[in-house]
Amino acid sequence: MSKNKNNNRTLPRAKGMDMAAVYLPHECERKVKRIVLHPTNRQIVDEFIVILDKRDDFIAHDVPIPNKVVMFGPPGTGKTLTAFYLAHRLQLPLVLVRLDTIIHSHLGETASNIRKLFEFARLTPCVLFLDEFDAVARTRDNNDEVKEMSRVVNTLLQCLDEFEGDSVFVAATNLEEELDHAVWRRFDTRMTYANPDDASRNEYLRLLLQDFACKEGTDLQAASLFQGCSFADMEQIVLKAKRKAIIAGTPLSLEQLQGSFLEYKPRS
């Protein structure tokens, strides 16, 4: 895959693109400045890039190139952010599918929308990202509208099987156990997400606070406050504390972070 394809140019308008938001590689880069990836996930992304760079070697050895990634884990742990990161690293546009626009009450319409999206990705190199994937890939026997859902799942299976070219398909879900097994099997790359551990919390706090005046040692003292929080929780609490510091006209303090934590009351 050429790394600079589609960089800084507008995607052609295509059938199906009203179902998605498109982010160019430089827009993706801006969003991922503070990403903290678990070492295992970072390695998966790094390997992905290496593999795509060695595309010809893989073809010569008849080893398929991975192009289907599934991410699962709790809210606010970086699944969507990783899709932006992957697009930035691959220098491809990110096509972020709005799920509510592809799920349709009319029988067959959802399946047809899925086909359009995959057809777009076949013609235009991109990272095709489908969030809340469980909504379209729910186990067939688990659903009331069995007929419609099995049709949707069958379409998905077909699209996944036929998916080739320079695009990468990425799906994310909070509900791993709801995914149809047959769909699950189609993915060549799986990434697991969780709330940050000690090391990730420290790293993320450092990134969140690095350009903001803080009382000495605040980031280190604060790290334990965020035990059990997601990255998204941490971000919101730190933003609240920054507002407090600006209002007070002081460097950010541990007390302001504690106050913000209590106000925010993250679910954990």
Ligand SMILES: Nc1ncnc2c1ncn2[C@@H]1O[C@H](COP(=O)(O)OP(=O)(O)OP(=O)(O)O)[C@@H](O)[C@H]1O
């Ligand atoms: N690993 C991370 N590193 C840095 N920031 C993160 C990380 N995870 C989450 N965040 C922050 O939280 C926000 C929400 O994260 P994101 O949308 O990636 O979560 P998600 O896992 O996709 O959640 P959901 O399951 O609700 O879709 C991000 O925009 C970012 O500010």
Ligand SMILES: [Mg+2]
């Ligand atoms: Mg998400």
